[in-house]
Amino acid sequence: MKKYDLLTLGRSSIDLYSANVGSPFEKIEAFNAFVGGCPLNIATGARRLGLETAILTGIGNDQVGNFIKHFLDQEGIVTDWVPTIEGTRSSAVVLGIEPPDRFPLVYYRENCADINLNIDHVDAIPFADFKAAAFSGTAFSKDPSRTAMFYALELAKKNNVTRLLDIDFRADQWFDPRAFGVTIRAALGSFNIVVGTEEEILATFLTNKEQLLIKHQQISAPEIRGNIENAIQEIMLSGVETLVVKRGKDGASIFQHGKEEIKVPGFPVEVLNVLGAGDAFCAGFSFGLLSGWDLYQSVRMGNACGAIIVTREGCANFMPTRTEVDAFVAGYGGL
Numbered sequence: 001m002k003k004y005d006l007l008t009l010g011r012s013s014i015d016l017y018s019a020n021v022g023s024p025f026e027k028i029e030a031f032n033a034f035v036g037g038c039p040l041n042i043a044t045g046a047r048r049l050g051l052e053t054a055i056l057t058g059i060g061n062d063q064v065g066n067f068i069k070h071f072l073d074q075e076g077i078v079t080d081w082v083p084t085i086e087g088t089r090s091s092a093v094v095l096g097i098e099p100p101d102r103f104p105l106v107y108y109r110e111n112c113a114d115i116n117l118n119i120d121h122v123d124a125i126p127f128a129d130f131k132a133a134a135f136s137g138t139a140f141s142k143d144p145s146r147t148a149m150f151y152a153l154e155l156a157k158k159n160n161v162t163r164l165l166d167i168d169f170r171a172d173q174w175f176d177p178r179a180f181g182v183t184i185r186a187a188l189g190s191f192n193i194v195v196g197t198e199e200e201i202l203a204t205f206l207t208n209k210e211q212l213l214i215k216h217q218q219i220s221a222p223e224i225r226g227n228i229e230n231a232i233q234e235i236m237l238s239g240v241e242t243l244v245v246k247r248g249k250d251g252a253s254i255f256q257h258g259k260e261e262i263k264v265p266g267f268p269v270e271v272l273n274v275l276g277a278g279d280a281f282c283a284g285f286s287f288g289l290l291s292g293w294d295l296y297q298s299v300r301m302g303n304a305c306g307a308i309i310v311t312r313e314g315c316a317n318f319m320p321t322r323t324e325v326d327a328f329v330a331g332y333g334g335l
Contacts, residue, residue: 045283054078167196276315
């Protein structure tokens with residue numbers, strides 16, 4: 001019997017989100033302080049749904065690190081392997097909220113703690129105690145974290161831990177956006193499950209910088225040109241067992257070897273803030289998967305969690321509980 005359900009690995013941050021919803025960035029008068037980062041959001045969402053979750057992230061010896069750690073502890077997320085890394089700073093994100101389609105984003109990640117995770121930090125984790133591990137693409141963007149993630153993949157595989165990749169493409173976190181694809185392609189074959197938007201899947205095979213367009217500094221929502229069918233096929237050829245393509249309001253699609261694409265409908269809602277939707281999806285999907293549900297129902301659960309979070313102001317702080325998800329899906333005839 002495994003002691004924990006899910007380990008998430010990678011970035012964490014203090015998230016300063018505009019308190020003036022609808023205001024252009026330069027006219028924002030106040031910010032609300034939350035926490036975020038793809039792995040932290042997934043750990044929180046999964047925990048609130050009922051899973052035993054832990055996180056591997058780095059924090060600095062600073063008040064922002066204390067802020068992040070306090071939140072994790074309050075949520076009941078296991079922080080036994082969260083190192084305070086001297087000489088680094090905890091990460092920060094600043095976001096404008098201009099619904100329905102403008103969410104300018106600024107990262108403060110120079111010498112940030114979580115990108116300084118190393119092999120020793122990974123070695124401290126008892127992988128045999130976990131059912132699954134969720135990795136995020138940004139953690140592969142720089143060393144020493146990049147090497148630590150490849151090493152964590154090795155250990156997870158050795159201990160029969162289900163390995164999930166949230167592609168998590170953030171172009172400005174890479175010295176060259178094409179380097180993202182080169183690195184992620186090297187890791188793909190070690191994952192059982194890959195989850196990403198169409199844009200992120202295209203980014204995995206980006207060969208020309210001209211294919212990438214970021215408007216209004218929306219780092220998390222790039223426009224990428226390419227052939228999505230070819231990119232999906234390439235990911236499946238890498239050895240991945242299951243690919244889940246997130247399609248926003250249109251739900252998601254499941255791809256597996258030798259099987260037809262399975263389309264899983266979403267839940268139509270009015271959007272307040274799109275950030276965190278993909279992480280909420282991963283939390284819901286992981287919950288279903290680790291609860292023994294089939295893929296369709298697990299993805300449907302992910303769609304429900306994503307739909308709920310886009311109606312809310314932030315990410316981790318607003319992840320829904322199981323009771324909230326059940327009440328929400330009941331209005332749509334259930335999962």
